[in-house]
Amino acid sequence: MTARYSFGGDEHVFVEVSEEMSLGAFFKSLSLCRALKESAIRGVTEICPANASLQVKFNPDVIAPDDLLAEIEALEAATATVDPTLQTRIVEIPVLYDDPWTRETLMRFRERHQYPSGTDLDYAARINGYSDAASFIAAHAGSPWFVSMVGFVAGLPFMYQMVERARQIEVPKYLRPRTDTPKLTVGHGGCFGCIYSVRGAGGYQMFGITPMPIYDPRQEIGYLKELMTFFRPGDIVKFKSVTREGYEEAVRDVEAGRFEPLIRPVTFDLRSFERDPVATNTDIEGVLHGH
Structure with a gap:
């Protein structure tokens, strides 16, 4: 499943992992949240996981929206193989x-x-x-x-x-x-x-x-x-x-x-x-x- 990205105002990126809820979608969302936390991208202030999506809050004075989007997309590609254990x-x-x-x-x-x-x-x-x-x-x-x-x-x-x-x-x-x-x-x-x-x-x-x-x-x-x-x-x-x-x-x-x-x-x-x-x-x- 490929994530869909959109901006929420000037300070948020919304990542929709799937249009429907499933445990597989949740695990992918959770893996991406973990990768974001571990990467400690400068300017990211909050990561909020949801059922089959996540939202990232950032400071646009520290990191440009398009730069953050590129960082998240790279992390998604790197976490294509999701750890199935929790x-x-x-x-x-x-x-x-x-x-x-x-x-x-x-x-x-x-x-x-x-x-x-x-x-x-x-x-x-x-x-x-x-x-x-x-x-x-x-x-x-x-x-x-x-x-x-x-x-x-x-x-x-x-x-x-x-x-x-x-x-x-x-x-x-x-x-x-x-x-x-x-x-x-x-x-x-x-x-x-x-x-x-x-x-x-x-x-x-x-x-x-x-x-x-x-x-x-x-x-x-x-x-x-x-x-x-x-x-x-x-x-x-x-x-x-x-x-x-x-x-x-x-x-x-x-x-x-x-x-x-x-x-x-x-x-x-x-x-x-x-x-x-x-x-x-x-x-x-x-x-x-x-x-």
């Missing part, structure tokens, strides 16, 4: 599906929804071919998710479901965005899952809520003291369905400073995943629980 981490995220807070919120905005007679879970189950919301929840939590981008609002992860394309959950966004979304809502729009890091407007379908903070601007939470945002591109997420009691216990642990997310280092191999996604996912989840 040293990353897998994290378990507890989720209370069909919780009372997102349910109350979604019912306030049914006039903006494609399926006003049911919940977001009901709608997602129906259009993805599942018999009911419970079956859909089992599928949502049944396979890991790959964090391909962090942003839009601080700390919000965009997650790509690690199953073959034909099995990926796809759900349109609301017909018109909501003016409210509970903090830490687990949502979905198009082919991407997300976790809303803060309360605010949104248009993704709402499936549940996690007790695990993923953004702490005050950096008071133990596992967020070094960096106020939890996720980074390349993280692998495994959702764990919990009961209301389990959710409330986790909330108490967070408030008391006792909560620690379950995180394990893992090696992800794109070639192995493309050959056998089920076996690769089983191996990755085994690492999470020490199997």
Whole structure:
């Protein structure tokens, strides 16, 4: 795949690796980001990776736009052979599906929804071919998710479901965005899952809520003291369905400073995943629980 380049104003170069999201496109984008960081091109001030693209911010008083473009194109040619392995981490995220807070919120905005007679879970189950919301929840939590981008609002992860394309959950966004979304809502729009890091407007379908903070601007939470945002591109997420009691216990642990997310280092191999996604996912989840 050949990247497409364009300028964004006077200080940005946008590099589109692919028009569609795939793990292959993400890996190429990640490789180019690494090459840019390692090359330390004078005048480059920020490199922002996305799902299948990246944006480079630069100081035009230090490097001319065309000169920077030539540098990036040379790096792309040099990284044509993408390393298919990634040293990353897998994290378990507890989720209370069909919780009372997102349910109350979604019912306030049914006039903006494609399926006003049911919940977001009901709608997602129906259009993805599942018999009911419970079956859909089992599928949502049944396979890991790959964090391909962090942003839009601080700390919000965009997650790509690690199953073959034909099995990926796809759900349109609301017909018109909501003016409210509970903090830490687990949502979905198009082919991407997300976790809303803060309360605010949104248009993704709402499936549940996690007790695990993923953004702490005050950096008071133990596992967020070094960096106020939890996720980074390349993280692998495994959702764990919990009961209301389990959710409330986790909330108490967070408030008391006792909560620690379950995180394990893992090696992800794109070639192995493309050959056998089920076996690769089983191996990755085994690492999470020490199997």
